[in-house]
Amino acid sequence: MCISHRNRRDFLKTAAAAGIAVAGTQALAVPGTAHAREHTAGFGDKVALTDVRVFDGSGLTAPRTVVIENGRIGVSAFGARSIDGEGAVLLPGLIDAHIHLRDVSTLRQLAGSGVTTGLDMACFPPSVADSLRGLPGLTDIRSAGTPAVAPGSPQSHLPTFPADAVLTGPDQASRFVRARIAEGSDYIKVIIDEPGPAPETVKAVTTAAHSFGKLVMAHATTTAGVERALDAGVDMIHHVPLGSPLPTGVAERYTATGTVAVPTLTMMEGFAGLGIPGMDYAAAEGSVAALRRAGARILAGTDANSTPGIPVQPPFGTSLHHELELLVRSGLTAREALRAATDLPARSFGLRDRGVIRPGYRADLLLVDGDPLADITATRAVRRVWVGGVEHSPTP
DSSP, X not given: OOOOHXXXXXXXXXXXXXXXXXXXXXXXXXXOHHHHHHHHTTTTXXXXXXXXXXXXXXXXXXXXEEEEETTEEOSOOTTOEEEEOTTOEEEEOEEEEEEOOOSHHHHHHHHHTTEEEEEESOOOXXXXXXHTTTOTTSOEEEEOOSOBBOTTSTGGGSTTXXXXXXXXXXXXXXXXXXXXXXXXXXXXXXXXXXXXXXXXXXXXXXXXXXXXXXXXXXXXXXXXXXXXXXXHTOSEEEOOOSSSOOOHHHHHHHHHHTOEEEOOHHHHHHHHTTTOTTOOHHHHHHHHHHHHHHTOOBOOOOOXXXXXXXXXXXXXXXXXXXXXXXXXXXXXXXXXXXHHTTHHHHHHTTOTTOSSOOTTSBOOEEEESSOTTTOGGGGGOEEXXXXXXXXXXXXX
C-alpha cells in the first residue's frame, strides 16, 4: 500500500476496529471479453428443468418444471431441451449485498458458488466496475464507487484515493454525490467511523444522494456510528458492533425508519478472531438477534475482498454460504436467511428482475442437493448454476 510501517500498523488497527475491507487499492480489472465469449454459447438455448422443488420465499413447492428461455424464466416448455432435476431444490440466484470488486476472477468465483449478483461497496477507479458490468455468463454487479470519508481516515491516506471523496464539511456533499453519479455509481456510500465525517456532513451527503434518487449506504461499526447513520436518514447500515450488542432501542430505530441492516457477520467473525482486545464476535451475533426481534430487514453480505493489506479476506462466493449459516446461528430461520440473499436484497436495491423464480425474471438460478430449509448448509451442495440463462460450472 506504499505507506510507512507505523502508518500501516495504525491503518490495520483502525481497519480492524472498523471491521471493514477497505477496497482502496487500484484493482487490476482484466477485460472480460474473451471469458464472456466462452460463456455465451447456449444463451438462446431453451431449457426445461423438470422435477425441481422451487423455493418461493415461503417454502418449497411440489416438484415442477421451470423453463429458461433467452436469459429469462419462460412459460412454455414446448421445444425445450429437458434437464431432469431429480427432485433437487431450485433457488433464485444468490445476492451478496457487500463485496469489494477486484477483477474478472471475482465474478468467476461468485458465479461458481451460485452468487449471481454482487453489490460492491467500494471500488475505484471507475474503470474497474465499468469493465466488469454486463459480462454474459458472469455475476451481475452494481457498485458504490468511491465512498465519502473524513480527513485522517485510513482511506484518506491511500495514495490512490480520490481527493474529492475526502469531505471536510457539508458544503462538499453535493459535489461529491454529483461526481460519483457522473462516474456511474449505482448508490452512494459514506464511512461513519472515527475519524469520520461530522454528523451534518453525513446528513448533507444523504440529502444530496436522495435528491438524485440514489440509495445511501453507511459503514458503521459502533453503536454511536449506527446512531449517527440513523440520524442522517441513510437507507442501509453495513456491519454491526463488535464491542457490545446494539441496544434494543437502537435496533427498533431500524424498523421505525425502514433502515436496512447488512451485518457482514463473516467479516465481523474474522476480525473478532484476530485477538484484538474489545472485539467480541458474540456482540455481532447479539446485534443481529436484536435486529431480528425488532423486525428489521436483514440482508446477507460478506465483505468478500482480496485487498492487499487487509488481514481478513472472505473468499468470493463461498463466503456467502457461510454468511447464511452465521445468520441462522444468530437466530434467523433458514427461510429468513435464504430471503436475506434472494428477494430481500433485490427489493432493497430496486433490482426488480431477480430474487424470485417468476416468468419474465432473469434466469439466475441455483440447483442444490438437499433441503436448505431443513439444513441451511445444503446451499453449499451446488449441482448447477445459471447466470442470466447461461449455465456456469459450479466451483468444485
